[in-house]
Amino acid sequence: MSVKSAFHFMSLFSDTKAILGGFRITLSHMLRKPVTIQYPEQKRTPSPRFRARIVLTRDPDGDERCVACYLCSAACPVDCISMQSAEREDGRRYAEWFRINFSRCIFCGLCAEACPTMAIQMTPDYEICKRDIMDLVYEKEDLLIDGCGKDDSYNFYKHAGIGVTQPRGAGLEESKPVDVRTLMP
Amino acid sequence: MTAFYLDIALFAAKLGLVFFVILTLAAYLVFAERKILAWVQDRKGPNRVGPFGLLQPLADLIKLLTKEDFVPAAADKWLFYLAPAMAAIPAILIFAVIPFGAPLTIAGRQLPLVVADLNVGLLFFLALSSIAVYGVAIGGWASNSKYSLLGGIRGLAQLISYELSMGLSLVPIVMLARSFSLTDIVEAQATVPFIVYQPLAFIIFLISITAECKRIPFDLPEAEGELVAGFHSEYSGMRFGLFFVGEYINIIVLGGLATTFFLGGWHGPLLPPVVWFSLKTLAFAFFFIWMRGTLPRLRYDQLMHLGWKVLTPLALVNILVTGWWLVLIR
Numbered sequence: 358m359s360v361k362s363a364f365h366f367m368s369l370f371s372d373t374k375a376i377l378g379g380f381r382i383t384l385s386h387m388l389r390k391p392v393t394i395q396y397p398e399q400k401r402t403p404s405p406r407f408r409a410r411i412v413l414t415r416d417p418d419g420d421e422r423c424v425a426c427y428l429c430s431a432a433c434p435v436d437c438i439s440m441q442s443a444e445r446e447d448g449r450r451y452a453e454w455f456r457i458n459f460s461r462c463i464f465c466g467l468c469a470e471a472c473p474t475m476a477i478q479m480t481p482d483y484e485i486c487k488r489d490i491m492d493l494v495y496e497k498e499d500l501l502i503d504g505c506g507k508d509d510s511y512n513f514y515k516h517a518g519i520g521v522t523q524p525r526g527a528g529l530e531e532s533k534p535v536d537v538r539t540l541m542p
Numbered sequence: 543m544t545a546f547y548l549d550i551a552l553f554a555a556k557l558g559l560v561f562f563v564i565l566t567l568a569a570y571l572v573f574a575e576r577k578i579l580a581w582v583q584d585r586k587g588p589n590r591v592g593p594f595g596l597l598q599p600l601a602d603l604i605k606l607l608t609k610e611d612f613v614p615a616a617a618d619k620w621l622f623y624l625a626p627a628m629a630a631i632p633a634i635l636i637f638a639v640i641p642f643g644a645p646l647t648i649a650g651r652q653l654p655l656v657v658a659d660l661n662v663g664l665l666f667f668l669a670l671s672s673i674a675v676y677g678v679a680i681g682g683w684a685s686n687s688k689y690s691l692l693g694g695i696r697g698l699a700q701l702i703s704y705e706l707s708m709g710l711s712l713v714p715i716v717m718l719a720r721s722f723s724l725t726d727i728v729e730a731q732a733t734v735p736f737i738v739y740q741p742l743a744f745i746i747f748l749i750s751i752t753a754e755c756k757r758i759p760f761d762l763p764e765a766e767g768e769l770v771a772g773f774h775s776e777y778s779g780m781r782f783g784l785f786f787v788g789e790y791i792n793i794i795v796l797g798g799l800a801t802t803f804f805l806g807g808w809h810g811p812l813l814p815p816v817v818w819f820s821l822k823t824l825a826f827a828f829f830f831i832w833m834r835g836t837l838p839r840l841r842y843d844q845l846m847h848l849g850w851k852v853l854t855p856l857a858l859v860n861i862l863v864t865g866w867w868l869v870l871i872r
């Protein structure tokens with residue numbers, strides 16, 4: 358037997374072994390327990406930071422957090438957020454109407470990241486299929502929830518320091534405004 | 543006169559039963575394939591329609607029947623209509639010569655459990671499997687699509703190449719059994735199945751029939767990764783279903799033939815002959831599905847290399863060796 362044919366013979370041997378090894382692996386998988394989750398009956402619990410249906414939250418005092426700053430709308434890569442800003446008697450801004458088109462939303466979470474007031478937040482509720490595509494356009498009353506969502510102690514106006522909900526200087530990280538006249542020499 | 547009618551009734555019953563069993567089995571083989579492939583991939587497979595998904599074949603049938611029967615605008619209409627039948631009918635006809643059980647004795651007369659005991663049964667099988675090639679070739683040609691045509695050409699080349707090694711691997715069987723009749727071949731294996739004498743021929747035959755029923759790793763005529771769906775890309779609805787069912791009937795029939803030629807047909811201890819035959823045939827079907835879950839597709843040149851440079855010479859050498867051996871032991 359020449360060297361070359363001996364080599365061929367060895368490769369026949371190792372090839373056969375390799376093929377049979379493949380058969381062994383598929384057989385062992387056949388006998389393994391499937392990893393399938395039977396969806397409508399079994400549901401996996403998504404993690405709290407799962408990105409699905411979007412909500413608008415309220416601050417701990419029960420007021421709407423959203424100040425209609427349009428940052429979420431600007432951040433959204435598919436332009437599916439639209440709103441109209443307005444101002445209350447006391448100077449606090451709010452959205453007159455606020456609309457998210459979930460049929461376009463790609464659940465990227467950029468809106469939630471952009472929001473300075475933690476108003477807009479992602480929730481793990483992923484079951485929002487609808488028969489009619491127009492039902493996926495959520496208005497403000499569909500989006501607004503009663504709770505605070507994830508950051509339940511955060512209140513934008515307590516930190517921002519503009520005198521809307523409290524007099525100037527009454528915020529958490531603020532000191533009282535200085536009366537410049539007292540500084541005179 | 544009554545004897546004559548009795549014969550006809552028995553024969554018709556046998557025919558109807560075989561037809562029904564094969565078609566049902568083919569439908570459930572589709573289901574079994576989906577299940578087993580799912581298990582290989584750690585999935586569950588179809589389990590929604592009926593208990594354990596057992597009514598899935600029925601749902602598939604309804605789906606196929608209610609789909610649009612689409613014919614491409616520039617297709618050769620009549621050949622396009624004819625091709626699926628040409629793929630499925632030869633497959634089911636081959637089963638006519640396979641003995642699937644020991645002869646029964648009903649009301650004092652012998653009823654051989656084979657539809658037609660031809661004395662050239664083996665040649666009949668080779669001839670019909672050659673005709674089945676036309677289904678692929680014509681289907682690919684008549685669709686008037688480049689993918690179909692490529693699939694059809696590949697199918698033609700592949701089936702012709704592997705038919706050769708398949709035929710040659712069966713010659714030692716004929717030499718051992720001294721008959722072309724499948725009933726005689728089964729009788730000759732009453733004590734020892736031929737796989738013991740002819741392991742090489744068995745392996746060549748197994749590889750060739752896998753190529754013959756166009757299954758992975760020899761599914762080049764379909765090759766969904768390259769040719770959409772190959773020769774049946776343009777088919778829809780029940781015409782596609784006919785190609786599909788034809789493939790599974792082919793699996794059953796070729797499994798049955800491998801059983802008949804190498805595993806001793808319906809011979810076996812304890813269990814009734816029909817059960818032995820079914821078990822062996824279904825084991826082949828399982829093996830085909832298992833192989834589909836395991837092996838990747840061969841490249842075209844590898845396919846031709848294997849067929850012409852390996853299997854055919856090996857089969858020829860095998861015939862020679864068998865011949866010498868038969869002369870020596872005489």
Ligand code: SF4
Pocket residue numbers: 411429432433434435436437438457461462463464465466467468469
């Ligand atoms: S998750 Fe992304 S796509 Fe959806 S509304 Fe927010 S920014 Fe737009």
Ligand code: SF4
Pocket residue numbers: 422423424425426427428429430471472473474475476477
């Ligand atoms: S949800 Fe947040 S980012 Fe969007 S407008 Fe309201 S405050 Fe601004």
